[in-house]
Amino acid sequence: xxxxxxxxxxxxxxxxxxxxxxxxxxxxxxxxxxxxxxxxxxxxxxxxxxxxxxxxxxxxxxxxxxxxxxxxxxxxxxxxxxxxxxxxxxxxxxxxxxxxxxxxxxxxxxxxxxxxxxxxxxxxxxxxxxxxxxxxxxxxxxxxxxxxxxxxxxxxxxxxxxxxxxxxxxxxxxxxxxxxxxxxxxxxxxxxxxxxxxxxxxxxxxxxxxxxxxxxxxxxxxxxxxxxxxxxxxxxxxxxxxxxxxxxxxxxxxxxxxxxxxxxxxxxxxxxxxxxxxxxxxxxxxxxxxxxxxxxxxxxxxxxxxxxxxxxxxxxxxxxxxxxxxxxxxxxxxxxxxxxxxxxxxxxxxxxxxxxxxxxxxxxxxxxxx
Numbered sequence: 001x002x003x004x005x006x007x008x009x010x011x012x013x014x015x016x017x018x019x020x021x022x023x024x025x026x027x028x029x030x031x032x033x034x035x036x037x038x039x040x041x042x043x044x045x046x047x048x049x050x051x052x053x054x055x056x057x058x059x060x061x062x063x064x065x066x067x068x069x070x071x072x073x074x075x076x077x078x079x080x081x082x083x084x085x086x087x088x089x090x091x092x093x094x095x096x097x098x099x100x101x102x103x104x105x106x107x108x109x110x111x112x113x114x115x116x117x118x119x120x121x122x123x124x125x126x127x128x129x130x131x132x133x134x135x136x137x138x139x140x141x142x143x144x145x146x147x148x149x150x151x152x153x154x155x156x157x158x159x160x161x162x163x164x165x166x167x168x169x170x171x172x173x174x175x176x177x178x179x180x181x182x183x184x185x186x187x188x189x190x191x192x193x194x195x196x197x198x199x200x201x202x203x204x205x206x207x208x209x210x211x212x213x214x215x216x217x218x219x220x221x222x223x224x225x226x227x228x229x230x231x232x233x234x235x236x237x238x239x240x241x242x243x244x245x246x247x248x249x250x251x252x253x254x255x256x257x258x259x260x261x262x263x264x265x266x267x268x269x270x271x272x273x274x275x276x277x278x279x280x281x282x283x284x285x286x287x288x289x290x291x292x293x294x295x296x297x298x299x300x301x302x303x304x305x306x307x308x309x310x311x312x313x314x315x316x317x318x319x320x321x322x323x324x325x326x327x328x329x330x331x332x333x334x335x336x337x338x339x340x341x342x343x344x345x346x347x348x349x350x351x352x353x354x355x356x357x358x359x360x361x362x363x364x365x366x367x368x369x370x
Contacts, residue, residue: 077139079106087125162191167215168204171298202268216345219270229343237338241311248329261292261310
């Protein structure tokens with residue numbers, strides 16, 4: 001028979017045992033188990049020992065039995081409790097809908113695991129031993145708790161969406177598309193609180209990697225070992241200028257672009273990376289152009305162009321209303337295609353919450369229909 005020392009997963013607290021009514025007036029404290037006391041199974045090398053400061057050499061305490069059962073198959077506990085309830089292996093098997101040998105195997109495995117006899121099989125009826133009674137009372141609480149946990153989880157999985165959605169977007173997607181998607185999604189799911197952070201692509205990706213954001217919507221898929229990217233929707237990067245400008249409504253050459261004051265977004269902005277890549281494919285670098293101003297993100301460069309300080313490359317979705325209102329005009333650079341995929345970024349190895357998954361499905365549906 002094993003003594004009062006046993007193994008328990010790191011983090012299990014005695015207060016939890018007391019709340020379950022398992023500790024019966026014993027003074028227990030948690031201590032690291034010595035190497036010789038650790039479970040030999042390699043996947044459980046992180047287990048800790050529980051030492052009874054007033055050991056009883058004649059019987060296992062309720063805490064010992066509960067602790068030992070904490071990481072065993074609860075089907076063993078269910079089989080054992082069924083036998084105690086019916087005082088019969090055959091009736092327990094009928095209740096559980098399994099064969100009698102299966103119940104016997106589960107109970108014997110439990111007795112072997114605990115190192116003590118739990119049932120007296122010598123009489124006409126099966127009777128629990130003292131250790132068996134102790135285990136029975138604790139096991140009933142554990143099985144009830146298991147049912148409650150399963151019920152609670154099922155309610156979350158099937159009930160009304162609620163909770164929090166924390167996401168970030170770079171300035172292109174965040175200009176019009178993402179805020180409208182977020183607002184409509186929240187209106188349809190009133191129990192959800194949505195927090196949208198707007199920044200440059202680099203900052204959004206780093207925040208996703210650090211798990212400060214659950215989702216990121218960015219205009220450039222930067223390689224990052226802690227982040228996975230998937231296509232979300234497409235966006236076009238265009239050249240805009242003030243209305244009445246010599247570029248307005250025209251297809252201009254790269255040489256003409258060299259002679260025009262160019263306003264850029266800051267480094268790390270997705271649009272800037274797309275433009276740099278597109279120019280590089282034409283054998284042109286940004287330093288070959290007349291870059292006069294670097295003004296942060298899209299709002300800044302848009303206002304500067306409206307005020308007549310130069311031309312800029314910008315996301316079409318960010319200036320749709322300006323183009324329609326006539327406060328900005330579009331131009332095209334010959335041979336320069338700068339269509340980009342807006343990507344959905346999420347942390348590698350992190351499963352999406354039910355709320356995040358619902359938002360992604362909702363957004364994809366809306367974008368496909370538009």
